[in-house]
Amino acid sequence: MRIWSLCAVLASAVVLAACGGSDDDASSAGTTTAAAGAFPVTITDAYGTAKIERPPTRVAAIGFNEQDFVLALGVKPVAIRESLGAFDYLHRKWAPGANDPKPALVGSSEVSLEKVAAARPDLILGVYSFVDETTYGKLAKIAPTVVQPKDAPPGGAPWDQQMLLTGRALGREAQAKRIVADVNARFATARKEHPEFAGKELTVAFESGKSVFSLADDDLRQRFFTDLGFETPKDAGQESISSERLDVLDHDVLVLITDGTRKLSEDELFRRLKVAKEGRVIQVTADSDFAGALGYNSPLSRPFLLDQVVPQLAAAVDGDPATKVPVAQ
Incomplete structure (x- = not known):
């Protein structure tokens, strides 16, 4: 995907937004139950390798659509990317209650490393974040970081590949596979x-x-x-x-x-x-x-x-x- 089209699309319409939350809110938002024996897991992406030693409990979803993928697996992130557009994320019909408790904001057009660090994540997901390799290196020093796969350009990973990658990172790969199969079946029916x-x-x-x-x-x-x-x-x-x-x-x-x-x-x-x-x-x-x-x-x-x-x-x-x-x- 070209960067120009991403920026223009975001500016005109769509993607994430959020309100800042308290530290107590963030702590209660990230609890997850992973599959037994799922960890440690090692994921190699376009920029490096992340080793996730244990089930994440504080997930920062820094991609423009990342929050939904995490939510689909039953996890509420402690930090998300801000919106650049007009769409009212707080009341999006397909994800009721997504922002309760409220996650912290970590930037809009650019990711704020300081804000990401302040959220104290133990996993950073940015498959659809468009971060460059330099930014990735800095994020990886804060917590294990996963971006787009090796064979995908920034912002170019298909949704199902993003779902499976997110599932692996969260120790919920089997659940992710079921979600992909279900959604694909709906499209096949259509x-x-x-x-x-x-x-x-x-x-x-x-x-x-x-x-x-x-x-x-x-x-x-x-x-x-x-x-x-x-x-x-x-x-x-x-x-x-x-x-x-x-x-x-x-x-x-x-x-x-x-x-x-x-x-x-x-x-x-x-x-x-x-x-x-x-x-x-x-x-x-x-x-x-x-x-x-x-x-x-x-x-x-x-x-x-x-x-x-x-x-x-x-x-x-x-x-x-x-x-x-x-x-x-």
Whole structure:
């Protein structure tokens, strides 16, 4: 995933936020029960090797979606990454009670090493943190640290790989495997029930400020839809799309997430696109549950979004321009 697209997506919509908590709150938040004999565990990632000697009880989730992966395994982190966007993390529907007790904040666009250290973690998880190797080295001096796998670029690990890596680190690998199997089964059911998705080209685009950009096929948000059978167009992954090049959005389905600044849907050139004229645009606001769930792209948010988006996608590809795409709830 390109760094430009991460920053723009975060600024317009989605990812983590939190309120600072007391030390007592943090202490009670990290209790975990790992599988017998799971430790010690050694994990080698893109930057180094972490040896986790015993079940972690104070987990710092410093990645932009990391909190959900930890929560899916029954663990509440003592520290999390702050939000850069408009989505209200405190009331995200797929993770009720996620921030009770309240975890400490450890930075937004950049991770604060001081704040991480102050949370006294015994494990730092940052598979989706985008930290560089230098920062990783400093974090590893605070506590065992796990980032993206060797074969994945920063921010590029698929959600299921992230889930399994998190499960290993927490001594809950078997549970993580069950979660992955369950979520994948739901997607398989959706593909079976909607064979018309297969082979259709779908673009995820963001309207942020005055800019419009689309996501490449290595972006977690785009992968959500390829997991349903859609294909990523060859011209996806455009950094700055001018009005004269809006044709790069003109494919079978367009998922448009907007902050409302430019009002692209009112642009005459946009209205001329076939995807717009035939009602095959799924448009949502940056602060919506839809955008938030797509941004987290976690084992908790993926099933939630699946229930929201499948009816919209079915309406968009049914071949009838008169069919209106239902609004997500």
